[in-house]
Amino acid sequence: MSTPGRGLHGHVLDTLGPAITAGEYPPGSVLRTDELAQHFEVSRSVMREAVRVLESMHLVESRRRVGVTVRPKAEWNVYDPQVIRWRLAGADRPHQLRSLTVLRSAVEPVAAGLAAQHATAEQCAELTECALGMVANSRGHRLEEYLVHDIAFHRVVLTASGNEMFARLGDVVAEVLAGRTHHEVMFEDPDPAAVTLHVRVAEAVRAGDAVRAEELTRQITVGALQELDILAP
Amino acid sequence: MSTPGRGLHGHVLDTLGPAITAGEYPPGSVLRTDELAQHFEVSRSVMREAVRVLESMHLVESRRRVGVTVRPKAEWNVYDPQVIRWRLAGADRPHQLRSLTVLRSAVEPVAAGLAAQHATAEQCAELTECALGMVANSRGHRLEEYLVHDIAFHRVVLTASGNEMFARLGDVVAEVLAGRTHHEVMFEDPDPAAVTLHVRVAEAVRAGDAVRAEELTRQITVGALQELDILAP
DNA sequence: TGTGACGTATAAGTCTGACTTTTTGTCTCC
DNA sequence: GGAGACAAAAAGTCAGACTTATACGTCACA
Structure with missing residues (x-):
C-alpha cells in the first residue's frame, strides 16, 4: 500500500509504531533513545x-533530561495513514474500524453529492464500470473480485468530489472495506440491496443528480454502520 | 497551538515545510541533503x-543516488495538522480554507447528531455556556471574544460525539474559524441567525434530539459554505 | 518545617568525519 | 544497437566527542 520498512529507521518504526499504538507503552511511559538504539x-x-x-505523528514527545514520553491517545495524529494501518493491525482494530466507518458515514454522502456535480465523463464511466463489476461478482463467493470493484468505486467517488481532503480518504476507505471482507463479517455474498444502491449511485452521478447521489450513498453507509451494530437494525 | 521550532530541525521545518507546501519546489524537484544542510x-x-x-508527511521521497524529491500534492498527508497550518499560512490559503469548510459541512452535522446521543451532562453545560458566550458577544464588534466561544462550541460538539476521528478535527475547525475572523470575511458583527442556530444546537444536544441537532448544525455549515461562495446563496 | 537558591547528574541535542550501500548513467564491446 | 561492466553520486549508517537544557536533590535560611 505504501512504503514500509525503507531503511533501518523504517524497520524500527514497523516495530515501535505498532507497539505504541497498541498501548504496549501506556501514555506517560518514558523511553530512552540510547536504550532503544541498543535494543x-x-x-x-x-x-x-x-x-x-513518531514525534511528527504526535505519538511521542521528546524532551531533554527526560527522554521520549508516550503521549495520550487523544493527541495522536489519527488521520496519519501509517498510524491508521498500525492500529488496524493491532488489538485496537475493532474500535478503529468503527471510528472509520462513522467517518465514512459522514463524508461519503457529501462526497457523492459533490461528485454528481463535478465528475468528468471519464470518471462517470469508471464509476459505471465499477458498479457493473460489483454486480458481476456479487454472487458465487467471488468476494475478492467484488472487493476490488467496491474499493475502486468508492475511490472514484471520493476523487470525483473534487475535494482533496475527501480524495485522500480513498486509502482509508479501502482499508475499511478490505478489513470487512477479510476479518469481520461478510462470509456470505454481499447484500443484493447494497449492490443495487451502488449501481443507482453511479446512475445518479452520471445524471448529475446531487441530492439523489447523496441520499443513496447515505443508505450505503447506513448499511455499513448496521453491519457493525453501530446503528440499531 | 502546537510546538513549533523545537530544536534545530524544527527551525528547518518551519522554513522548508511552508516552502514545499506553497509549491516553491514543484513536484519532482530534487533537493540534496548536503546542499540543504549548508543552506x-x-x-x-x-x-x-x-x-x-517531511517524508513521513509524504511531502517528499528520499531515494539513494537521486536525492530528496518533492511528491505531487495529491500524495501529501493533507490531514496532518502541521501541513494544514503551513498551507493556511501560504498562498494556498483560500483553496485550503475551502477544502476544510467542505469537510466541516460533512463532518459537523453528523458529529452533532452523535453528540446529542453521547454528550455528558458536563459537556451539555459547556455547550450552553459557549452558546451564551456567543450571544453575549454577538454585537458591538467584539469579534475576538465571539471567536473564542465559537471555537470552544464546535470543539465541544466534536469531542462530545464520542468519535476520536471527529474529536481530532477540533484544531482544524479552530483554524478555519480563526481564519474567517482574521483574514477573510466577517468585518461586521456575526449573522444573528447563525448565533441563534448555535443556541438551538446546544438545546437540541441537551434534549438528546439527534435529528434536530444534526439538521441545525447542517444549517450552520451551509452558512459557512455560502460565506465562501461555495454554495449558491 | 517549609521554602528558596544552587549545583549536579542526566539524557537529548548537535557536529564531524569516515565508511557502506544502492542506484543510475555511461562506456565499452560484441 | 543492446547487454554487461564500471564508476560516480548521493543517501544511508555508524562511532565518538562535545554541548545544552533541565529535573531533581541538597543545603542553607527563614
Whole structure:
C-alpha cells in the first residue's frame, strides 16, 4: 500500500509504531533513545530519526533530561495513514474500524453529492464500470473480485468530489472495506440491496443528480454502520 | 497551538515545510541533503531528521543516488495538522480554507447528531455556556471574544460525539474559524441567525434530539459554505 | 518545617568525519 | 544497437566527542 520498512529507521518504526499504538507503552511511559538504539541494534542517529517521525505523528514527545514520553491517545495524529494501518493491525482494530466507518458515514454522502456535480465523463464511466463489476461478482463467493470493484468505486467517488481532503480518504476507505471482507463479517455474498444502491449511485452521478447521489450513498453507509451494530437494525 | 521550532530541525521545518507546501519546489524537484544542510547552516544529522519528518508527511521521497524529491500534492498527508497550518499560512490559503469548510459541512452535522446521543451532562453545560458566550458577544464588534466561544462550541460538539476521528478535527475547525475572523470575511458583527442556530444546537444536544441537532448544525455549515461562495446563496 | 537558591547528574541535542550501500548513467564491446 | 561492466553520486549508517537544557536533590535560611 505504501512504503514500509525503507531503511533501518523504517524497520524500527514497523516495530515501535505498532507497539505504541497498541498501548504496549501506556501514555506517560518514558523511553530512552540510547536504550532503544541498543535494543533494536541500530546507531543513535537511526534511532533519533525514528523518534522524530513518531514525534511528527504526535505519538511521542521528546524532551531533554527526560527522554521520549508516550503521549495520550487523544493527541495522536489519527488521520496519519501509517498510524491508521498500525492500529488496524493491532488489538485496537475493532474500535478503529468503527471510528472509520462513522467517518465514512459522514463524508461519503457529501462526497457523492459533490461528485454528481463535478465528475468528468471519464470518471462517470469508471464509476459505471465499477458498479457493473460489483454486480458481476456479487454472487458465487467471488468476494475478492467484488472487493476490488467496491474499493475502486468508492475511490472514484471520493476523487470525483473534487475535494482533496475527501480524495485522500480513498486509502482509508479501502482499508475499511478490505478489513470487512477479510476479518469481520461478510462470509456470505454481499447484500443484493447494497449492490443495487451502488449501481443507482453511479446512475445518479452520471445524471448529475446531487441530492439523489447523496441520499443513496447515505443508505450505503447506513448499511455499513448496521453491519457493525453501530446503528440499531 | 502546537510546538513549533523545537530544536534545530524544527527551525528547518518551519522554513522548508511552508516552502514545499506553497509549491516553491514543484513536484519532482530534487533537493540534496548536503546542499540543504549548508543552506540552513546545520549539520547533516539535523537535516536528515528534518527530511525524515517531511517524508513521513509524504511531502517528499528520499531515494539513494537521486536525492530528496518533492511528491505531487495529491500524495501529501493533507490531514496532518502541521501541513494544514503551513498551507493556511501560504498562498494556498483560500483553496485550503475551502477544502476544510467542505469537510466541516460533512463532518459537523453528523458529529452533532452523535453528540446529542453521547454528550455528558458536563459537556451539555459547556455547550450552553459557549452558546451564551456567543450571544453575549454577538454585537458591538467584539469579534475576538465571539471567536473564542465559537471555537470552544464546535470543539465541544466534536469531542462530545464520542468519535476520536471527529474529536481530532477540533484544531482544524479552530483554524478555519480563526481564519474567517482574521483574514477573510466577517468585518461586521456575526449573522444573528447563525448565533441563534448555535443556541438551538446546544438545546437540541441537551434534549438528546439527534435529528434536530444534526439538521441545525447542517444549517450552520451551509452558512459557512455560502460565506465562501461555495454554495449558491 | 517549609521554602528558596544552587549545583549536579542526566539524557537529548548537535557536529564531524569516515565508511557502506544502492542506484543510475555511461562506456565499452560484441 | 543492446547487454554487461564500471564508476560516480548521493543517501544511508555508524562511532565518538562535545554541548545544552533541565529535573531533581541538597543545603542553607527563614
